[in-house]
Amino acid sequence: MMDELELLKKDWQQREQELPRLSYDDIHRMIWKKSSSLVRWIFYISIIEFLVPHLLYLVPSFREGNGYSVAKDLGIHTELLVLTVIQYAVVLYFIIQFYRRYKEISVLDDANRLMKRIIRTRRTVKHYVIFCLSMILVIFGLFVVGIYFSDNLAEALQLGEAGAKQDPVELKWLMMGIMGVLGVVFTTLMGGIYFLLYGLLTRRLYTNYKELRRMDR
Amino acid sequence: MKKELEHQFVSLLEQNQNIVHKVCSLYTDNPEAHNDLFQEITIQLWKAYPKFRGDSKFSTWMYRVALNTAITLYRKAKKQPRTQAFDTVVYRIGAEPYDPTEEKQLKLMYSAIRELGDIDKALVFLYLEDKNYSEIADTLGISEVNARVKMSRIKTKLKTILNP
Numbered sequence: 001m002m003d004e005l006e007l008l009k010k011d012w013q014q015r016e017q018e019l020p021r022l023s024y025d026d027i028h029r030m031i032w033k034k035s036s037s038l039v040r041w042i043f044y045i046s047i048i049e050f051l052v053p054h055l056l057y058l059v060p061s062f063r064e065g066n067g068y069s070v071a072k073d074l075g076i077h078t079e080l081l082v083l084t085v086i087q088y089a090v091v092l093y094f095i096i097q098f099y100r101r102y103k104e105i106s107v108l109d110d111a112n113r114l115m116k117r118i119i120r121t122r123r124t125v126k127h128y129v130i131f132c133l134s135m136i137l138v139i140f141g142l143f144v145v146g147i148y149f150s151d152n153l154a155e156a157l158q159l160g161e162a163g164a165k166q167d168p169v170e171l172k173w174l175m176m177g178i179m180g181v182l183g184v185v186f187t188t189l190m191g192g193i194y195f196l197l198y199g200l201l202t203r204r205l206y207t208n209y210k211e212l213r214r215m216d217r
Numbered sequence: 218m219k220k221e222l223e224h225q226f227v228s229l230l231e232q233n234q235n236i237v238h239k240v241c242s243l244y245t246d247n248p249e250a251h252n253d254l255f256q257e258i259t260i261q262l263w264k265a266y267p268k269f270r271g272d273s274k275f276s277t278w279m280y281r282v283a284l285n286t287a288i289t290l291y292r293k294a295k296k297q298p299r300t301q302a303f304d305t306v307v308y309r310i311g312a313e314p315y316d317p318t319e320e321k322q323l324k325l326m327y328s329a330i331r332e333l334g335d336i337d338k339a340l341v342f343l344y345l346e347d348k349n350y351s352e353i354a355d356t357l358g359i360s361e362v363n364a365r366v367k368m369s370r371i372k373t374k375l376k377t378i379l380n381p
Binding site: 019028 | 226230263265285
């Protein structure tokens, strides 16, 4: 019996004449196009993840004066300041880490190592996102605690007339509830969007990586 | 300087473009996706070109970049209805005497290869390109023994498809 694979090999090599052919100009035009590679997307997403929390400052109620004075009135502004300093230190660390990982990725590596490195980069980004999400939760938590210990809530939150009329105890629990729920909803939403996007993007890479690992056992 | 490099690269790729087309024909199943992947591989090759030192053949170097792009970097993997594009490419070669059984076997094998996973495809591709196992192992980053074992499994699988 003739080896079918030899037949296939022969056929495969003869097929060359039937392949499409691009001209010099076609190829020349291509080299300046934007890559749509996975790594580039991981890079874009991390930039977005980095920017989104900062975009919140564009929302009026989060803007410095207001948010800061609320924090001050609640007596948590020192804590908030410390938290912000820590946050920026960690963010800086992540930016450096991420840049190093990104640099490590080379299309000239063997497939196994290349995938390993992409997955490592992905993991760094994932840790960063988990950090951001926990920061959001901690900040909301801080406000909840601040509200709990606040003596004059209606004034601190600048609720005006309507707030002053409310029963202080009731108002306190109401605001704590709102803050708590808001914190959880916000964190879940951000996390959900992120992990969905990322999962979809790197699913195929993971499948291939696992396949190669299995092969090399 | 840059212009010269550009010209050098485009000429080399133009001469060796078949390699990229073959990878694209294995990993995509319609002309549009084929072109997209071709473009992405071209971009990756160009980005890596300054590191090409000429101690290996340009074509050898291309295999690695092209496969890496197809397996790990390529993003667009929209599920599209399969078209006949692949079958037409595989269509008969005029000079060969027409043999219906052979033709049928080839078709069966090509469609079986299409169903393989990305990594298996890469293995088969390198095999069909007449690469030896040490080169295959090197490109994929696995041991030579494992590359052999895996290839012989794929061969068996293809044979059972042909002779059920």
